[in-house]
Amino acid sequence: MPELFHRKLERSAIGFVLAIIAAASVGGIVEIAPLFTIDETVEEAPDMRVYTPLELAGRNIYVREGCYACHSQMIRTLRDEVERYGPYSRAVESQYDRPMLWGSKRTGPDLARVGGKYSDFWHVAHLINPRDVVPESNMPAYAFLARTELRTNDLGEHLAAQQALGVPYTDEMVANAARDAYGQAFPDSEAASGVSERYGEATSVSAFDGVATRLTEMDALVAYLQVLGRLTDAAFRDTAATEQAPDAED
C-alpha cells in the first residue's frame, strides 16, 4: 500500500517537491523557532555592554581573516575546558555577536576569555610574528595589520546597521563612532573621555599597538582580543557544576 502511494507520488514533480519541502522543514522549525520564544535560551545580563567601535572594527578584522577557522570562542561545560580556559561560555555573552564566532576547530587555543590574559604588548608581538613569542606556533604572521591604517569613515554605518538589527547602540554612539575609535586608541587625546562616557569606565583606553601616532588595524584587533570574555561577568555568577569528561581520570 505505501509502495502504491509512492508510485503515485512519483508521477508528479510538483507533488514530489512539495513532499520534500514538507519533510525537510520540520526539523529546522522545531529546533530553531523556540530559541526565539523560550526565555531561558539567553540568560539575563544587565551589565552586558556593546562592543565599542574600535572593538567592533577589530572583530570585523577577526572575521575577515577567518580566525574562527583555528580558534573557538566557546568554552564547553567540561571540567578540563573550564580549568584550562575559564568559566564555560553563556549564550548571553554572544547575544550581540553577528556572526557568532564559536568556531568548530582548535588548531590554536580557545579565545572566549583571552581578554586581559596577556598584555597589549604581548599580543602585538605575537601577531607580528607568533614564533617570536611561542616558538612552536604554526599561526600565520599578521605583521601587515600593523602596517595597515584602520578605516574609520564607515564605522557609523556599521553601528547603524547593528542598531537596526536590535543591538542597543544609542544614536549618540552611532554619531561618534569614528571619534570614539580614535579616542580609545589615543588615551591622551580629547576624544578619549567620550569613550568611557558612552561605553563605561571599565572600557580599556590604550595605545594598543604601542604607537600613539597612527590608528592601525593592529590597534583594533588587539582592542577586540582584550575585551573577549569581559563584556559581562554573567559567566562568573551562578555557575553550575561542570561535567566530567566521560573517561577522564581524577
Next chain:
Amino acid sequence: MIGRLTSTERQYAAVVLSLLVVAGIAMAALGRNDALGVHGVLVILFAGGLLYAVLSAFFEPEPREDREASYYDDPIKAGIVLSMAWAVFGMFMGVWVAAQLAWPSLAFDAAWSTFGRLRPTHTSGVIFGFGGNALIATSFHVVQRTSRARLAGQFSPWFVLFGFNLFCVLAVSGYLLGVTQSKEYAEAEWYADLWLVIVWITYLVLFLRTIARRREPHIYVANWYFMAFIVVVAILHIVNNLAVPISWGHAKSYTIWPGVQDAMVQWWYGHNAVAFFLTAGFLGMLYYYLPVRAQRPIFSYRLSILSFWGITFFYMWAGSHHLHYTALPHWVQTLGMTFSVMLLVPSWASAGNALLTLNGAWHRVRDDATLRFMMAAAVFYGLSTFEGSFMAIRPVNALSHYTDWTVGHVHAGALGWVALITFGSLYTLVPALWKRERMYSARLVEVHFWLAIAGTLIYVFAMWNSGIIQGLMWRTYTEDGALAYSFVDSLVAMYPYYIARAFGGLLFLIGALICSYNIWMTVRSVPLAERRDSDVPAAVAVPGE
C-alpha cells in the same frame, strides 16, 4: 556552441549579459572605496567576456537541427571541464593550506595568503566549484536520459552553469580580498548570495520543466535526489544568509541571526549542506551511473524509498550535534544527537543498496577501475556515515569536537565518498558524452584509483591519530589533579600528522591532475564513426497513439 542557439535565445543571452554588465558597473561605482568595487570590475569582465562571445556569433545562421531528436549536451560538456578546473584549483589550495599548518612560513608574510583566507578558497573551491559543477553537469545528463526528454530550453542551462560559476568566482576571490561572512561553507557575502538565489531558482525551474517533459510515467530515483538537492539547498542558503549590508557601497553585511540563534541556524545550514549538497546530489549520481556501469538494476526499490525519505526528514534535525556542551540549550543538543544516530538507518540503506546492486558484477569491479571508484565511494559513504552518527553521540563528541578527528571525518566523506563517486561518474560520462568508445587510457584510470585511495587513507589515518591524541591530551590530568599538558604541548604533537596529511592530499591532487589529462586526451581523440541511435530522446507521442 552559440551557433546552436536560435536568434531569440542569442537575444536573451545578450540582454541578460548586458544587464549583468550594468550591475557590475553599479557595483564598481557604488563600491569604489571598498572591495565591492573590485567585484564590480570582476562582474564586468565576466559578463563582458561572455557578451563578446555571444555578440561575435550573433549573426551566424539559425540552427536547422531538429531539437527534439537529440539531447542537449553542450552545457554538460562545459560543466565537466569547469568541474575539473575547480577540482585542480581547490585541491591545490587544500594541499597548500595543509602544508601551511606544518610550515607556517608558506604564507609569505602577505595578507591574502594567510591560512584563514586560503582555507575557504579550498572549501568553496572543492565543494561548490568541483562538486557543484559536477552536480549541475550530471543532473543535466541524468534528467534527460531518465526522462527520455531533452532539457527544457537552451538558454537557461547556460545561465545556470555560468551564473553558478560567477558565484564561485565572486566567493573565492572575495576571501582573498578579505570579503567573508565567516559562516562556515556560507562565507560569500550578500550580493553573491543574492545572485546565487536567482541562479538556483532558475535551476529548479529548468529541472522541473524538464521532468514535466518526461516520456516515462515515473520520476526515476536519481531525480528524487537531485530535486531534494536543489530545493533544500535553496531553503538552507536563503535562511542562513539573511543579512543586512551596512550600505549599498559595502561588501560587508551583518547577519540577522544573533549569537546562539546564529549558531543553531549556521549548523542547521552547515550540516545540511553536507546532507543535501554533498550527499543527496551525489546519491543522485550514484543511483544512475553505478547501475549503468555495472549493467545491473538497482537492488531494491523499497530500500531506495526508505533511504530517500529517511535522509530528507532526519538530516534536518541533526545540525545541533555540532554544538554539544555549548551554550545552546540542552534539549536541542539531545534532539540533534538522537536524529544523528537514527540517520544511520537511511544512510546504510543507501550504501547497502549500492553494494548489493554490485552483487553479480564483482568481476567487473575487479577489472574496471571506473566501477571500482563507485564501489569504493559506496564503502566510504557507509563508513563515514557510521563515523558521523558515532561522533554525534555526546560523550564521543566531548573528545572529538574541536580536534582534527572532525577534519578527518569530513575528508573521509569528501574524498572517499564525494570525490570518488564523481570520478567514477565522470569516467562513465565522458566517453558517452563525446561519443568515444572508452577513456583515452584505462591504465591512467587505474593509477588514479590507487592514488585516490592511498591519498584518502593516509589523510584519514593521520587525522584520526592527531585528533584523538589532541583530544586526550587536552583532558589528561596529573596525579595531583592538574592538567598534564599545555595547549602548545598538544600542538607540537600534531606536526608529524600535519606533514602526513599534506602528503595524502598531494597524492589525491596528483590523481585529479591525471584525471584531467585523461579526460582532455579522450576529448581530443577521434570520435566513433557511427552515431549511437539509442542515445536519443523518445519520439514525441503521436496523439491517439
